[in-house]
Each structure stands twice: as structure tokens, then as C-alpha cells.
Amino acid sequence: MFFTYLRRELRRRRKAALVVASGLALGIALVIIVSSVSSGMSKAQDKVLQSLYGLGTDMTVTKAAAAPGSGTERPRFEFDAKDDDDATQSTDRVMVQGFQTLASTTVDKVGKQDGVADAVGGLSLTVMKVDGQFKRGEFKQSPEDGAAAQGGPRGGGSGQPQGEVQGGGASFDVNSFTVYGTDVTQQDLGPLTSSKITKGRTFKATETDAEVAVVDAAYAKEKKLAVDKTVTISGTKYTIVGVSTADSGDAAANVYVPLKQAQTLADSKDKITTVYVKAAGSQAIDTVKAAIQKNITGTTVTTSADLADTVSGSLSTASDLASSVGKWLSIAVLVAAFLVAGLLTSSAVSRRVREFGTLKALGWKSGRVTRQVVGEALVNGLMGGVLGIAVGLAGAYAVTAISPTLTAQLGSSGGGGGMGGGGPMGGGGPGRQTAAKTLDIALTAPVSLTTILTAVALAVAGGLIAGAFGGWRASRLRPADALRRVA
Template identity: 65%
Template sequence: MFGIYLKRELGRRKKAALVVALGLALGIALVITVDSVSAGMAQAQDKVLKSLYGLGTDMTVTKTRTAPTSGGSGRPNFTFDAKSGSGSSQSSDRVTTQGGQALKSALVTEVAAQKGVDSAVGALSLNVTKVDGSFTQGKAQSSGTSGGGQGGPGGGTGSTGQPRVQGGGADFDVDSYSVVGVDVAHQGLGPLSSMKITSGRTFTSAQTGAKVAVVGRSYAKEKKYKIGSTLKISGTRITVIGIATPDSGESDTDVFVPLKVAQTLGDAKNQVTTIYVKATDSQQIAAVKKEITEDISGTTVTTSADLASTVSGSLSTASGLATSVGKWLSVAVLAAAFLVAALLTSSAVSRRVREFGTLKALGWPSRNVTRQVVGESMVNGLIGGALGIALGVGAAWAVTAVSPKLTAQLGGTGGGGGTGGGPGGGGPGQQASRTTMEIALSAPVSLTTIALAVGLAVTGGLIAGAMGGWRASRMRPADALRSVS
């Protein structure tokens, strides 16, 4: 009986039911869209941070570089023999550590022993500046003499033309690239963990001192490196065994070599510039940071949350808008939809005074009248929820299909170390450098979001039904019938 009457009453008021359902649908669709876009923003930011830190890295430990000593500028210095024969080729490499001040390798073990630390791996960041080219000697030519005497101060009446040098000069090419030494025995943590080998292979655990390298895709393309190619750093020949592609964006590292090889090239025996740390519990990262900072003085611990604050650009702006404006807007629209649904239901009850009065006169108790109104509102809410889910999923799909490009500018922390765009950015004088990445935005819809939409639909129906049912239950048959003109 209840179901038959419910169906008949909804059929009689299709327009009113549709208005209530559409109002709830728009509010629910907006919530789904904003929630999905926010999830996509979070995924994009995770990609950015993973490209900097490496998969599984929770924090890095570095040390701020000290100011150059008196008389030392800290800038590269190259010395060439200008007396070399004409056209002779000359080349010089300057290998320096970049990022923060070098740390002792033993500190990696000390960090790994701290409470809450699951594992720790050291890496050494180097910058190689290569200058090669040649000098060409000029030729001196005299303009000849005139008169009979010798020129010069107090000389005779004649004069001698000044010799002139024609031709000659220097033609040098400067190439600067980054090299990172990685612990080949623990590649799952650190700078190489965010790279995917697309050609060749990666290091084996036995290649701790092997003169081999994995080259970034962009740098390999620029220099035309292939598997088996040889690159030369300070006279050391290194063979390319793999080409790697970053999981997202572009890598700031051009060449990866075993840690011991990097220490030899940079004259940094038993030293690292960055320690990558993974915590045992991701919820305790702040506590682990405090533990390391207190127990190991002079170091700077940077977490992914700290690094996230340095990410700017359209990704950061859009994320801020989705978090603040978008969520508050969705809450406001949803609240307005609930209010409109409640008011429309209450208004419909007012127009059904005669109907409910007759039902009560026939013996319907107040709870049956209330159940009737709540049932109708719940059906409206569920219809609105279904429409809202369809609209919200459609909007999220459209965002994913279009995949708008967002930019993220990284680095500029001014801190002490790390690779590429990581904490501290480049080398001396490059602490404020920034790297720009381009991320495609998606809007994934999770089961949690769908469950939230269903919950909102039920809540909207209950709110509208509660107001209408409360008003209907207070009617007395005599008053209700007397109000009919």
C-alpha cells in the first residue's frame, strides 16, 4: 500500500520532484568534481615530489655550505697554455661538489640508526664544467720605415711604424652537466629510484667501483649517447650502460655513476652531499625529523612537506583554489540545495493540507503521514544522487580527457643540498635556481567519492523529509479540513 501510494503521489508531482532532484544533483555533482580535481592535484604534487626525492624517500639530510674562505671565490678556475702551437686543441674539466657541504659517509650509518628510520642511503652530487677548444696564434706585421734615422724617444728625423698582430684568437666551448654518485647496492632509495631504465640496464650490486654510467634521456639525446658510448670526465673514460627516463617531468641529473666513482672524480673520498631517508611510519615523519636534527648537529632535515612549500606555478595556484575556493563553494552550493529541497518539500506539504487531513480523518496515524513525506523526499534525494553522480563523473572524465597542463616550479629553498631541484638546488651561487616541470592534470573518481555522493543524497532527502514530515504530523484533521476553502 505504501509503495503504491508513494509511486502515485510522485507521479502526480513530477515537476516538483524533478526540481528537488535537480537541485540536489547539481550540489552533489559539484562536490564530486571538486573532490576528484583535488585528488588529481594531490597526485600531480606527489609526482613532482617523487621526481625530486625519489620513490619511497620521506626526507633528506644535508648540511648548508659554508661561505668561501678569504681569498677564495669558489668559482671554477681554468688554466691553459697560451704558448701552444697554432691550432693545438686544449681541454680541461673542473669537477666540484654541488648542493650542500660534503658529509662523511659514516654519517649515513648514523642516520640509519636513528629511531623511526627504516633505511638511509647516501649520494654525491657533482657539477662538471668542461672547457675545450684551441688557441690560434696571430702574426705580427710591421708597417715599414721612412727616413734615415731610427725612431724612438729623442731619435732622429725618421719614424718606424708600430708592429701589428693580425689573425689569431681563441675558440673554446663550455659544457656544464650534473653527475650524481648513487649507492648501487640500494638503488630503491635515492635519486635513481624515480628513473625508469628505457634502454640498456642499470647498475649491479657488484659494480661499486666500475667506470660505468646511466645517462638521462634528455642528455643522451643532446650528446647522441647510446649504449656502449664513452664519456670522459677528467681523463677517466666511463662507458654508458643504460639510458633512464624520469617517471614524471624532466630529470635535473644528466649522468649517474657508482658512488665510489663519483667520490674519486670529485676528490671527495668517503663523502656524500645528500642522505636520503625512509621512515618506518609515514605518520611519524615529523618526529623522525626532530630526532635526527637533535642527535646530529649541523644538519638540515628536509621533508616532503617542506619541499612541497617550495613548489609554485600554476599547479600550486590551482591546488590552492581547489582546496579553498572550490571546497567552500561546493559546501555552499550543497547547503543551498539542501535548503531549497527542504523549503520545496515543506511548501508541498502546505499545498496538500486537504489530502493529509482526509488521510488522518480516515485513521492514518501521524507516523504514517510523516513516513509518506519522508519516503517521497528520500526517493527525490536518491534520484538527485544518481543524476549528481552521473554529472560529477562526466565532469571528472572531461577534465581527465582534456588533461590540462599545469606547471610546477621547483627548488629555490636556499637550503643545503640535494640533487637538481631538490633542497638547495644547484651548486654555489645557484641556491635560488628553479626547475620547471609540466604535469598533466587528471581527475580520478574514487569509490570513497561515490560513497560520499550517495551519503549526501540520502542526507538531503532526510533533511527535506524531516521538515515536511514534522509539519505534516502537526496537522489535526479538523484544522486541516477547515482550512480548505
């Protein structure tokens, strides 16, 4: 009887039911779209941070920034004087990014702090290679001297040939690329984890001091490098064992080599530039940061949250809009939809006074009438939920399909230990090198199962709220009022 009456009433009042369902659908669809866009913004920012630190890294430890100008040396290049004009001169210089290093023992000290799950060190280098050749100029005699050579008068009184040196000079090409020394025994942490090996293989744990390398795909394409070929760094040839592709499209370094090899190249034995730290849990990050700063002097700790605060550009602007304006707008629309649904249901009950009064006169209890009204409102809410989910999914798909590419610019954080400056590439580690660049991020609007379940819950809540309005109004009706209207 309940469902029969429910189906009949919804069919008879389908226009009113459609209005209520549409109002709820609008609010639910907006919530889905805003939630999916916010989730996409969060993933985009995570991708930016992952490109700086690597997967699973919660914070980095670097040497505290030195005073401006102290301990900084300019790169010097020396060339030999050669008699052979066609000889190519080539020299390179391997420099530690940021010119500041920590002792390798710092990794063990950090790893012993409470709340640290794992810690690994790395050495970030910049290689500046200069090659080219000097060309001697050619002495060209003046026309007068040519005539004198044929018996004519000389063009000068000094007795020396007159003319000028033409041509000659120097042509040199400067090539700069980055090298990252990774601990091959612990490859689950650090910048290399933000890339996937797409050709060849990664390092073996036994290759702690082997002359092998993994190169970034973009750099390999530019320099025409491939697996089993070699890349030369400061006169040492490294066999390429793998090619990696960065998840974010921007790798932390151009070339990766074992840590000991990087230390040898830079003449920095037992030195590192960065310690990558993974906390035991997200709740322990602030505690671990405080412990490291207190117990290990002369260091700067930068967390993912610190770096996230430096993200600017259109990505940051869109994220702020999605998290503030979008959130409050969706809440306002949802509240308005609930109120409109409740008022429309209550108004519909007012127009059905004679109907409900007659039913009560025939023996229906107030509770049964109330349940009938709540049931109708609940069905309206579920219909609004289905419609809202469909519209929300379509909106999220549209955002993913037509959204423009956003830019993320990363500036230096407050205590980055020279982040954004101090070295040729702008910092003391791979993360800092990337921080000086602008990343292009494609915005997506993923819809999770949690968002769908939230939409269903909102649909049920909207139906119950509307039913509560109408049920309260129906429960107050008296049979005598209905019979009086019938007369």
C-alpha cells in the first residue's frame, strides 16, 4: 500500500517532484565539481613537490646558508697555448651545487632521531664544460707593400711591411648539465624516485663505485644518448645502464651516478649536499623537524609543507579559488537547495490538506501520513542525487578535457639554506635546482568513490530535510480541517 500510493503520488505530481530533484541536483553537482577540482589541485601540487623531493620524501636537511660571499668561488677555466691552430681545446669543471656540503655521517645522525623512518644522502653537482678552439689571425699587407715587393717604392719609411692582422679569434661553446650522486643501496628515497626507468635498468646495489649512469630521457634525446653508450664527465666515461622519465616532466638532474663516483668527481670525499628524510607518519613531521634542528646544528630542515607555501603562479591562484570561493559557493548553493526542497515539500503538503485529512478520517494515523510524506521527499532526494551525480561527472570530465595548462613557480622558502641562490643552478640540491624553474601542470578533476558516496549522502540528507518539513506540517493536520474544506 505504501509503495503503491507513493508511486501514484509521484506520478501525479511529477512537475513538483522534478523541481525539487533539480534543485538538489544542482547543489550536489556543484559539490562534486568543486571537490574534484580541489582534488586535482592537490594532486598537481603533490606532483610539483614530488618532482623536487622524490616519492615518499617528507623533508630535506641541508647545510645552513653561509653569509653572502663567504666560501664561494668562481669557476676558473685554463687553456694551454698550442701551436696547432686546428686543435680543439676542452676543459670542464665539476662544482657542488650551492658550494655547501655536509659530512656523510649526518645521514646516520638524522636517521637516529625519533620519528624518522628512513634517511638517505645525495650529492648534487653542476658540470660546466667549455670546448672550442683558438684561430690565429693572418697578416695582410697593404697595397703599397705589394707594389714595393715588385720593385716599386715602399709605402713607409720604416723599412717594415705595412698592413694588418685579419681574422682569427676564439670560438668556444659552454655546456652546463647537472649530475646527482645517489646512494645505490637505498633507492627508495630521493629525487630519482620521482622518475621511472623507461629503458634499460636502474642501479644495482653492488654498483656503489661503478662507472655507470642513468640519464634523464629529455637530456638523452637532446644529446643523442642511449643505453650501452657512454657519457663523459670530467674525463671519465660512464656507461649508460638506464634512461629515466620524470613523472612531472621535469627531472631533478640530467645524469645520475653512484654517490661515491659523484664524490670523486667533485673531490668531495665523504660529503653530501642533501639528506632526504621520510617520517614515520604524517603526524610526526613537525616533531622530527624540531628534533633535527635542535640536535644537529648547522643544518636547515625544509618540509614539503614549507615548500608548498612557496608555490605561486596560476596553479596557486586556481587552488585558492577552488579551496575558498568554490567551497563556500557550493555550501551556499547546497543549503539553498535544501531549504528550497523543504519549503516546496511543505507547500505541497499545504495543498494536500483535504487529501491528508480524508486519509486521517479513514483511519490513517499521523505517523503513517508523516512516513508517506517523508518517503516521497526521500525519493525526490534520490532522484536529485542521481541527476546531480550525472551532471557532476559530466562537469568534472569537461574540466579535465578543456582546462588550460597551469603553471607552478617555486620560490625560495624562508630557511632553505640558500634555496634559489648560491649556486650556478640556484641551490644546493636537485630540489633546489628545480625550484628555480617554472613547471607546467595539466589540471585534472578526478572523482573519487568518496566523493560519490558523499553525493549520495547529501541526496538522502536533502530528502530527509525536505520530508521533515512536510512531515511536520502533515502531522499537524486535523480531520475536521480537511472536512471543513471539503464542504
